[in-house]
Amino acid sequence: MPWSKFQQDYAAPTGGRTISYCAAVREAIDQAMGHDPRVFAIGLDADDKFGVFGSMANLSHPERVLGTPIAENAMTGVALGAALSGLRPIHVHLRNDFLLVAMDQIVNYVAKWEDMFDRQVRVPLVIRSIIGRGWGCGAQHSQALHGLFAQVPGLKVVMPSTPYDVKGLFLASVADDSPVLFLEHRWLYKNTGDVPEAIYTLPFGKCQRLHAGEGLTVVAASLAAVHARLACEGNGLDVDLLDPRTIKPLDIDTIVASVRRTGRLLVVDYDFPFGGFAAEVCAQVAERAHGALRQAPVRICFPDRGMPASGILERAYYPTPERLAAAMQNLLDGAPVADDLLVGGGHGR
Amino acid sequence: MQRTHTIDREAVLWMLRRMRLIRQTSERIAKLYATDVMETPVHLCIGQEAVSVGLCRHLTDRDKLFLGHRTHGPALAKGLPLPKLMAELYGRTSGCSHAFGGSMHLIDTEHGLPGSSAIVGGSIALGVGAALASSLTGGGFLGVSYFGDAATNAGVFYESLNFAALRKLPVLFLCEDNGWSNVMPKSAHSAHDITSVAERFLPVLQADGTDVLSVFDRAGAAVQHVRAGNGPMLLHCRTKRWMKHQGPDRCDLPENAVDPARDCPIVKLEAFATRSGMVRADECAAIERAIEAEIDAAIAFAEASPFPTPELLEA
Ligand SMILES: Cc1ncc(C[n+]2csc(CCOP(=O)(O)OP(=O)(O)O)c2C)c(N)n1
Numbered sequence: 300m301p302w303s304k305f306q307q308d309y310a311a312p313t314g315g316r317t318i319s320y321c322a323a324v325r326e327a328i329d330q331a332m333g334h335d336p337r338v339f340a341i342g343l344d345a346d347d348k349f350g351v352f353g354s355m356a357n358l359s360h361p362e363r364v365l366g367t368p369i370a371e372n373a374m375t376g377v378a379l380g381a382a383l384s385g386l387r388p389i390h391v392h393l394r395n396d397f398l399l400v401a402m403d404q405i406v407n408y409v410a411k412w413e414d415m416f417d418r419q420v421r422v423p424l425v426i427r428s429i430i431g432r433g434w435g436c437g438a439q440h441s442q443a444l445h446g447l448f449a450q451v452p453g454l455k456v457v458m459p460s461t462p463y464d465v466k467g468l469f470l471a472s473v474a475d476d477s478p479v480l481f482l483e484h485r486w487l488y489k490n491t492g493d494v495p496e497a498i499y500t501l502p503f504g505k506c507q508r509l510h511a512g513e514g515l516t517v518v519a520a521s522l523a524a525v526h527a528r529l530a531c532e533g534n535g536l537d538v539d540l541l542d543p544r545t546i547k548p549l550d551i552d553t554i555v556a557s558v559r560r561t562g563r564l565l566v567v568d569y570d571f572p573f574g575g576f577a578a579e580v581c582a583q584v585a586e587r588a589h590g591a592l593r594q595a596p597v598r599i600c601f602p603d604r605g606m607p608a609s610g611i612l613e614r615a616y617y618p619t620p621e622r623l624a625a626a627m628q629n630l631l632d633g634a635p636v637a638d639d640l641l642v643g644g645g646h647g648r
Numbered sequence: 649m650q651r652t653h654t655i656d657r658e659a660v661l662w663m664l665r666r667m668r669l670i671r672q673t674s675e676r677i678a679k680l681y682a683t684d685v686m687e688t689p690v691h692l693c694i695g696q697e698a699v700s701v702g703l704c705r706h707l708t709d710r711d712k713l714f715l716g717h718r719t720h721g722p723a724l725a726k727g728l729p730l731p732k733l734m735a736e737l738y739g740r741t742s743g744c745s746h747a748f749g750g751s752m753h754l755i756d757t758e759h760g761l762p763g764s765s766a767i768v769g770g771s772i773a774l775g776v777g778a779a780l781a782s783s784l785t786g787g788g789f790l791g792v793s794y795f796g797d798a799a800t801n802a803g804v805f806y807e808s809l810n811f812a813a814l815r816k817l818p819v820l821f822l823c824e825d826n827g828w829s830n831v832m833p834k835s836a837h838s839a840h841d842i843t844s845v846a847e848r849f850l851p852v853l854q855a856d857g858t859d860v861l862s863v864f865d866r867a868g869a870a871v872q873h874v875r876a877g878n879g880p881m882l883l884h885c886r887t888k889r890w891m892k893h894q895g896p897d898r899c900d901l902p903e904n905a906v907d908p909a910r911d912c913p914i915v916k917l918e919a920f921a922t923r924s925g926m927v928r929a930d931e932c933a934a935i936e937r938a939i940e941a942e943i944d945a946a947i948a949f950a951e952a953s954p955f956p957t958p959e960l961l962e963a
Contacts (some may be wrong), residue, residue: 341962368838369801370803400769608751
């Protein structure tokens with residue numbers, strides 16, 4: 300029964316079974332429910348035939364998958380109440396933007412409950428949500444907002460980029476006795492990778508090195524990590540690419556150690572720039588290793604404005620692996636990053 | 649049904665044109681959608697045209713209508729010019745939201761459409777806010793909150809009803825009840841009956857949302873009530889969604905099987921119009937053809953319009 304027995308080393312395996320990110324999430328949910336009868340899933344459309352983009356299709360315990368009306372704020376409170384009453388809820392949302400309707404419960408209640416009562420009660424609640432992008436979804440259906448959530452004490456913010464990580468970190472989130480915000484990216488759902496069949500959990504606050512190099516440290520999570528990796532591999536760049544995997548807790552030690560070697564830092568963050576995750580990483584590195592930086596740290600984020608709908612504007616708004624590669628090359632050359640590669644193309648800084 | 653609002657030829661023709669405009673535009677969108685010229689999700693309202701058209705017949709350009717995600721029909725009913733809708737769906741700068749909004753975010757300030765939202769529920773409060781502004785400034789216009797059955801599950805619905813009733817605000821709540829929240833039937837999302845819950849706060853009228861004469865009549869009574877300063881009202885229109893929640897395909901749920909004679913607001917209005925002698929059958933056919941031409945022109949306009957340039961993203 301104890302969840303701790305599943306803890307694994309965090310190096311990703313190779314040569315094993317290959318499944319998709321989506322299948323890895325599904326397997327994690329299924330195994331969590333199978334392993335622990337206190338685990339149940341609740342959420343709008345959690346129980347419909349689409350199975351949350353397939354991530355909850357044909358689970359072994361459908362009786363523990365509950366649909367809800369459109370009532371995100373109250374349902375967050377319901378999930379919290381259940382967590383305080385002996386269960387381990389997984390509250391599911393199809394889009395991060397819908398979390399904002401539940402901001403009161405998430406920030407004032409879920410995140411604060413343990414601190415307000417000095418941890419006399421625990422909140423083993425996972426809030427699972429999916430980041431959308433593209434096809435003219437526009438400003439209210441494409442937000443990530445992890446920087447906003449990480450700002451709030453009492454929430455862990457997890458955003459895995461690989462199938463291996465998503466399974467292990469999801470199971471770790473369910474095993475955790477405190478609230479976890481678990482953010483998947485819809486664009487990662489079809490990506491495949493090696494994933495062990497057995498139950499395993501991965502530790503929070505540990506970077507994964509996705510590419511090794513000595514000329515530049517790049518920090519990127521979730522879809523940004525995948526894009527940064529494509530940029531590095533496609534161009535043979537001398538980049539030390541670190542995927543923090545959990546925004547909070549943040550493995551700043553590994554990042555700082557890397558910057559001490561490379562002397563340069565680029566943070567690629569698929570979120571808004573102002574006061575966000577990228578700003579946080581830059582601040583912490585400056586605080587700890589200012590002298591090691593040979594060049595000013597650089598952020599590539601979304602422009603500081605809502606997502607546009609038109610395909611043309613979307614393609615300009617979002618960074619791409621090609622643009623990341625060009626920016627990395629600028630930095631490796633010791634040059635400033637070209638304006639049009641910065642913060643979503645240099646706009647809205 | 650006891651009719652309180654007299655209907656004349658002009659009103660019948662107006663409603664027939666608007667409903668056909670919405671229907672034929674939606675069908676054209678559905679047909680073109682597979683070609684990917686519209687890079688945006690579409691929530692069509694084929695079958696539901698009577699609700700927005702019967703309502704908007706009684707609204708003026710000064711009345712402010714707030715919409716959710718199912719926008720095209722009510723926006724056209726309120727007066728959004730078709731070329732501006734098409735251009736928005738085509739992602740062009742000549743679109744009503746200048747290519748920034750897409751299908752779910754339409755605006756037309758000239759015609760009393762201050763915007764629409766894709767987060768279910770929230771825009772209900774905006775109609776109340778417009779009514780507050782009207783009452784604070786003596787503006788004399790209505791706020792209209794237009795939403796689906798599932799939006800009544802959100803707390804903002806009750807909070808808005810309560811405030812509007814407390815303040816006797818000139819707001820009309822229009823519930824376009826198609827019985828579904830995506831693939832979830834009303835029985836799975838609502839323990840309450842929308843009209844009896846709303847009646848705890850304010851007077852409620854009901855109309856048959858597949859029959860534009862019914863909506864026209866009840867919406868007329870509701871708008872009159874609110875305009876006269878009697879406080880807010882809710883009009884509940886039961887209707888039928890012929891399409892899937894989103895996208896160009898017909899709904900395959902057996903419960904939603906369509907019998908045009910029973911369910912189609914256009915078939916029903918044309919039958920009434922010709923039977924009563926108000927409109928001739930050849931006039932109906934001419935309207936259909938004229939609207940096809942209008943749609944062709946709107947698409948040509950959209951296609952000829954420039955795409956936005958990335959510089960537009962600069963703040
Ligand atoms: C707060 C929020 N939760 C979930 C969604 C996803 N969603 C979009 S439309 C919809 C169903 C809405 O049903 P209803 O309000 O009855 O309007 P209809 O689509 O039937 O016109 C849902 C659940 C959303 N947009 N916003």
